[in-house]
Amino acid sequence: MRFWRNVAAITWKDALAEMRTKEIASAVLVFTLLVIIIFNFAFGVNQEVVRLVASGMLWVTFAFAGVLALNRAFIVEKEEGCLEGLMVAPISREAIYVGKMLGSLFFILVIEAIALPVFAFFFNLNVFSLQLVVITILTTIGFVAVGTLFSALAVNTKAREMVLPILFLPIVIPIIISAVKASELALSGESWSSLTSWLQIIVAFDVIFLVVSFLVFAFVIEE
Amino acid sequence: MKRNILLGVGFVLMLASLYLVFVYVSTERQMGIVQRIFYLMVPVAWLALLSFFIVFIGSIFYLVKRENKWDILAHSSAEVGVVFTTLALITGSIWAKPIWGVWWDWGTPRLTSTLILWFIYLTYFMVRSFAKEESQGARFAAVVGIVGFVDTPIIILATTLWRGMHPGPLIFQGGLAPDMLLTLLVSIAAFTVLYSILLIQRISMKSIEVEITRFKESGN
Numbered sequence: 158m159r160f161w162r163n164v165a166a167i168t169w170k171d172a173l174a175e176m177r178t179k180e181i182a183s184a185v186l187v188f189t190l191l192v193i194i195i196f197n198f199a200f201g202v203n204q205e206v207v208r209l210v211a212s213g214m215l216w217v218t219f220a221f222a223g224v225l226a227l228n229r230a231f232i233v234e235k236e237e238g239c240l241e242g243l244m245v246a247p248i249s250r251e252a253i254y255v256g257k258m259l260g261s262l263f264f265i266l267v268i269e270a271i272a273l274p275v276f277a278f279f280f281n282l283n284v285f286s287l288q289l290v291v292i293t294i295l296t297t298i299g300f301v302a303v304g305t306l307f308s309a310l311a312v313n314t315k316a317r318e319m320v321l322p323i324l325f326l327p328i329v330i331p332i333i334i335s336a337v338k339a340s341e342l343a344l345s346g347e348s349w350s351s352l353t354s355w356l357q358i359i360v361a362f363d364v365i366f367l368v369v370s371f372l373v374f375a376f377v378i379e380e
Numbered sequence: 381m382k383r384n385i386l387l388g389v390g391f392v393l394m395l396a397s398l399y400l401v402f403v404y405v406s407t408e409r410q411m412g413i414v415q416r417i418f419y420l421m422v423p424v425a426w427l428a429l430l431s432f433f434i435v436f437i438g439s440i441f442y443l444v445k446r447e448n449k450w451d452i453l454a455h456s457s458a459e460v461g462v463v464f465t466t467l468a469l470i471t472g473s474i475w476a477k478p479i480w481g482v483w484w485d486w487g488t489p490r491l492t493s494t495l496i497l498w499f500i501y502l503t504y505f506m507v508r509s510f511a512k513e514e515s516q517g518a519r520f521a522a523v524v525g526i527v528g529f530v531d532t533p534i535i536i537l538a539t540t541l542w543r544g545m546h547p548g549p550l551i552f553q554g555g556l557a558p559d560m561l562l563t564l565l566v567s568i569a570a571f572t573v574l575y576s577i578l579l580i581q582r583i584s585m586k587s588i589e590v591e592i593t594r595f596k597e598s599g600n
Contacts (some may be wrong), residue, residue, distance in 0.1 A: 306523070306527070310520055313511075314510035315511070316509050320510055323503055327499040327503060328531050330496050330535060331535045331538035332538075338541075342498055356540070358534060369526065370527075376443050379519075
C-alpha cells in the first residue's frame with residue numbers, strides 16, 4: 158500500500174510539472190507532426206502507397222517520439238538534482254521506477270491520442286478502431302517499460318541523451334515488428350483472431366520487461 | 381596444464397571437423413558444394429548464443445555479488461561472442477548469395493535476429509565506454525547483458541512470425557542425413573572448445589590487467 162502511495166506521488170509530481178510547463182508534450186507533439194509531414198513527401202503519398210506504409214509510418218513516428226519523451230523523463234530530474242532527492246527519500250528504488258514509468262506512459266499516450274487523429278486526417282486512415290487503440294496502448298507499455306530503465310541509465314553516462322536511442326531501439330525491435338504487423342492487419346479491417354499471435358508477442362514483451370526492468374532498475378541509478 | 385589439454389582436444393577436434401566437412405560428408409543434392417558452409421555457420425551461430433548466455437549469467441552474478449570476476453567473465457564472453465556473431469553474419473550472407481542470389485535476405489529470421497543480437501552486443505560495449513567510471517560501466521553493461529539476453533527469444537519469435545514461417549528445428553527432426561549430423565556435431569564440439577579456450581585466455585588476460593592497474597594505483 159505504501160509502495161503504491163509513493164508511486165502515485167512520483168507520477169503525480171511528473172504530471173503536475175508537465176501540466177504546468179507543457180514542456181515534453183508540446184515539443185514531442187510538434188516533432189510528431191513534423192515527422193508526419195516529412196513522411197508525406199518522402200513517400201509521395203497516394204492512397205495506394207498509404208495502405209502499404211501507413212502502419213510503418215505510425216510506428217516509426219511513435220518510436221522516435223517515445224525516445225524523445227523518455228529522454229526528458231530523467232534529464233529533468235538530473236538537472237534540478239531531483240533524482241538525488243528521490244534517492245535519499247525513504248522510498249524504494251522500485252517505486253521510483255514504477256512512478257516514472259507511469260508518468261512517461263501517461264505523457265506518451267496523450268501524445269499518441271493527439272497524433273493518431275492527425276494521422277487519420279492527413280492520410281485518410283480509419284484509426285478509430287478498438288483494435289488499433291489496444292495495440293497502441295499495449296505497445297506503449299512495452300516502450301516505457303524498457304525506456305524508463307534505459308533513460309535512467311543514459312542520464313548517468315557521459316553522452317547522456319545520445320545513449321538512449323542506441324540502447325532502446327535494438328531492444329524494442331521485436332515489439333515494433335509486432336506492432337507494425339498488427340496495425341497493418343487492423344487498418345485493413347481484419348478480425349481480432351488474425352491479430353492474436355502479434356498481440357501475444359506484445360503482451361509477452363510487456364510482462365517480461367516490466368518484471369526485468371523492475372528488478373534491475375536499482376542498479377542503474379545507484380551512485 | 382588444463383589449458384594445454386583443452387588446446388590439444390581443440391586441435392584434434394578441429395582437424396577432425398575439417399576432414400569431415402571437406403572430405404567425408406556427402407554433398408547436399410540441391411544446394412551443392414556451398415551447403416558445406418552450413419557446418420561452419422551453425423557452430424558460430426550457436427556460439428553467438430552461448431556466449432550471450434554466459435554474458436547473461438555473468439551479469440546476474442555481478443549485480444548480485446559485486447565481485448569483479450563475474451564482470452570479467454561477462455565482458456570476456458561478450459568480446460569473444462561478438463566475434464562469433466560477426467562470423468555468423470558473414471558466413472550467413474556468403475551462404476545466402478548462391479542460394480537466394482542476394483547477400484542479405486530480410487526474410488531469413490535467423491540472419492535478421494543475429495544482426496539485432498550483434499547490435500545489442502555493440503551497445504554492451506558502448507555503455508561501458510560512455511560510463512563515467514569503470515565500476516559504473518560494469519554495472520550498466522550488466523544491465524544491458526541481462527535485458528539483451530532476455531530479449532533474444534522475443535526477437536527470434538517476432539522475426540520468424542514476420543516472415544509468416546514456422547520453421548521447425550530442422551536438425552532434430554531427422555531432416556539431416558546421419559553423416560551430415562555427425563559432421564555438424566563434431567564441428568559444433570570443435571568450435572565450442574575453441575570458444576572456451578578463447579574465453580579462458582581472455583579472462584586470464586583481463587585478470588592480469590586488473591592486477592596491474594591495482595599495482596600502479598598503489599604505487600602512486
